[in-house]
Amino acid sequence: MSNVWTIARRELNVYFSSPIAYIVLAMFSLIFGYFFASGVAFFQSISAQAAMNPGMAPPMNVNQFVIQPTLGNFTIILLFLMPMVTMRLFAEEQRQGTIELLLTSPVTDYEIILGKWLGAVLLYGCMLGLSLISMAVLFLYTRPDWKALLAGYLGMLLIGSSLLAIGAFLSTLTKNQIVAGALTFGLFLLLWVLDWVSQYSTSMVGKVCSYLAMPPHFEQFTKGVIELKDVVYYLSAIFLGLFLSKRSIESMRWKA
Amino acid sequence: MIQVEGVSKRYGPHQAVRNISFEVERGEIVGFLGPNGAGKTTTMRILTGFLPPTEGRAVVAGFDVMEQPIEVKKRTGYLPENPPVYPEMVVDEYLDFVARIKGIRGPEVAQRVDAALERTSIGHVRSKVIAKLSKGYRQRVGLAQALIHSPDVLILDEPTVGLDPKQIIEIRELIRSLSGEHTIMLSTHILSEVASTCHRIIILNQGQIEASDTPANLIARLQGGESVQLEVDGPAAEVAAKLQSVAGVDRVTRGSDVAGRPTFTVDSQRTADIRAELARAVVESGWGLYGVKATGMSLEDVFLKLTTTDPVAEGSEGEAEAAVAAEEN
Numbered sequence A: 001m002s003n004v005w006t007i008a009r010r011e012l013n014v015y016f017s018s019p020i021a022y023i024v025l026a027m028f029s030l031i032f033g034y035f036f037a038s039g040v041a042f043f044q045s046i047s048a049q050a051a052m053n054p055g056m057a058p059p060m061n062v063n064q065f066v067i068q069p070t071l072g073n074f075t076i077i078l079l080f081l082m083p084m085v086t087m088r089l090f091a092e093e094q095r096q097g098t099i100e101l102l103l104t105s106p107v108t109d110y111e112i113i114l115g116k117w118l119g120a121v122l123l124y125g126c127m128l129g130l131s132l133i134s135m136a137v138l139f140l141y142t143r144p145d146w147k148a149l150l151a152g153y154l155g156m157l158l159i160g161s162s163l164l165a166i167g168a169f170l171s172t173l174t175k176n177q178i179v180a181g182a183l184t185f186g187l188f189l190l191l192w193v194l195d196w197v198s199q200y201s202t203s204m205v206g207k208v209c210s211y212l213a214m215p216p217h218f219e220q221f222t223k224g225v226i227e228l229k230d231v232v233y234y235l236s237a238i239f240l241g242l243f244l245s246k247r248s249i250e251s252m253r254w255k256a
Numbered sequence B: 001m002i003q004v005e006g007v008s009k010r011y012g013p014h015q016a017v018r019n020i021s022f023e024v025e026r027g028e029i030v031g032f033l034g035p036n037g038a039g040k041t042t043t044m045r046i047l048t049g050f051l052p053p054t055e056g057r058a059v060v061a062g063f064d065v066m067e068q069p070i071e072v073k074k075r076t077g078y079l080p081e082n083p084p085v086y087p088e089m090v091v092d093e094y095l096d097f098v099a100r101i102k103g104i105r106g107p108e109v110a111q112r113v114d115a116a117l118e119r120t121s122i123g124h125v126r127s128k129v130i131a132k133l134s135k136g137y138r139q140r141v142g143l144a145q146a147l148i149h150s151p152d153v154l155i156l157d158e159p160t161v162g163l164d165p166k167q168i169i170e171i172r173e174l175i176r177s178l179s180g181e182h183t184i185m186l187s188t189h190i191l192s193e194v195a196s197t198c199h200r201i202i203i204l205n206q207g208q209i210e211a212s213d214t215p216a217n218l219i220a221r222l223q224g225g226e227s228v229q230l231e232v233d234g235p236a237a238e239v240a241a242k243l244q245s246v247a248g249v250d251r252v253t254r255g256s257d258v259a260g261r262p263t264f265t266v267d268s269q270r271t272a273d274i275r276a277e278l279a280r281a282v283v284e285s286g287w288g289l290y291g292v293k294a295t296g297m298s299l300e301d302v303f304l305k306l307t308t309t310d311p312v313a314e315g316s317e318g319e320a321e322a323a324v325a326a327e328e329n
């Protein structure tokens, strides 16, 4: 376990000693802030309408009108930023030859993979931490349901961590970071659009596609509902990503 | 310390290492010598547990590299062909990281980092970013990395490549100073390197061991004896006959004259030194002796003779192998 932590800490240091962390955090904050601000603006206009029209039932719910749309939009940021976080994880090690150091050190493949993934998850945690600033503003002026918000953040953590695990795997496949990044973005895009197709299809294939699509599993979380099937979906994605990374590193050994 | 039994490695259809076996004793420095593509790196990667062998078994520090890789890795330090350094890290930070993944914990980490820095004389660059170091210093950081956990076995793949002559000498001295406490395997193309640092040489060629012996024995074996050069002031034919009569002399050949005096190359079968006997024979006959010089064949020649295979002429390959086989009898 302490090997995992040693490796994770190094990953985090690399992110913060290069521009990657700052670019990713800045872009995340900017776009998340924009989604949040437009959610607030929408909420204000609804409130104003409600105030002028007493006949309308007051739907003054920040969770429903600010948090839910913000989190719904939030996943699109991940589609673009997560490949930037994961593409270097293993590709860079292979190009630099430092993978030889890791693979000849007394650490297991799983420790290496978990360490690297954890490093990326920690950077993602920093992103989520920054987004909490916006949420804090909400708590200053209104009374949102914090339990629902917590569920939303659990969902954010899960969807992000699964993307990072899948990205880590794709990064083991090549020593070229750009190739790894492109592969990752391509696959994420596919995971995003899978359910568009299935909307017109009721076949078995369509059902499978819509189950595999990533954002639909996040929807309930934005409403503050934790459904077991969604949690299972994301945990399986994490497990699959890490497991495939392990297999890929094994085959790296045979080919090297 | 290292036992290799019948190890082979195939990359797809390409056979990089063919059924090699050797042993290295504790405290020994063994040099792997061979041309490009001989399989040196491949063998070393197998020993460090980086690559699994296709066939055979390797035991390092008492553990099988396939069955107990973690135990082997705890006890081996490895410097790959290109030092495995993270360019964006500071030297100190890097060594701290390596010490930890090699299993060192707590306050010992800092001690080990200091010791490794001192050992490789890079203390003055410890707070520099690795990317900004010269090739030689990066190589030393790589070496510091390999010995930070003071492993029983050190495996160094071309440790002096890309260094300037002064640095080469320093690294060789460092390697010599490490023997005894560590068992060392190093690979190189530079022959003087193995001759000056190693107790034993293993010559690899096309994935096979061509020879394994001490540097001195290799020369002697290849040459089938000593060769002495003499410069004598006297009648050439008589001198040659006289030299031929000395016990142990195999063959006398006349070389070019120096300042009007004939020179002779005397080959002997024995590895014993016959210079004194030759000198006595000359002086007792009343001729002037102007020079006696033993000319051991250089390792460069050994190397060329053993491992040069001409890709153009297939025939010469057979000859070279026949020559080696003959020498081994």
Ligand SMILES: Nc1ncnc2c1ncn2[C@@H]1O[C@H](COP(=O)(O)OP(=O)(O)OP(=O)(O)O)[C@@H](O)[C@H]1O
Residues within 6 Å of the ligand: A255, A256, B011, B014, B015, B016, B034, B035, B036, B037, B038, B039, B040, B041, B042, B043
């Ligand atoms: N990953 C690989 N895939 C396929 N073939 C490989 C691979 N690595 C090495 N080889 C081949 O195996 C043979 C031995 O290579 P190796 O790197 O062990 O040689 P070497 O003795 O270290 O050479 P050099 O002196 O150039 O470092 C070569 O013919 C090489 O082309």
Ligand SMILES: [Mg+2]
Residues within 6 Å of the ligand: B040, B041, B042, B081, B157
């Ligand atoms: Mg090599």
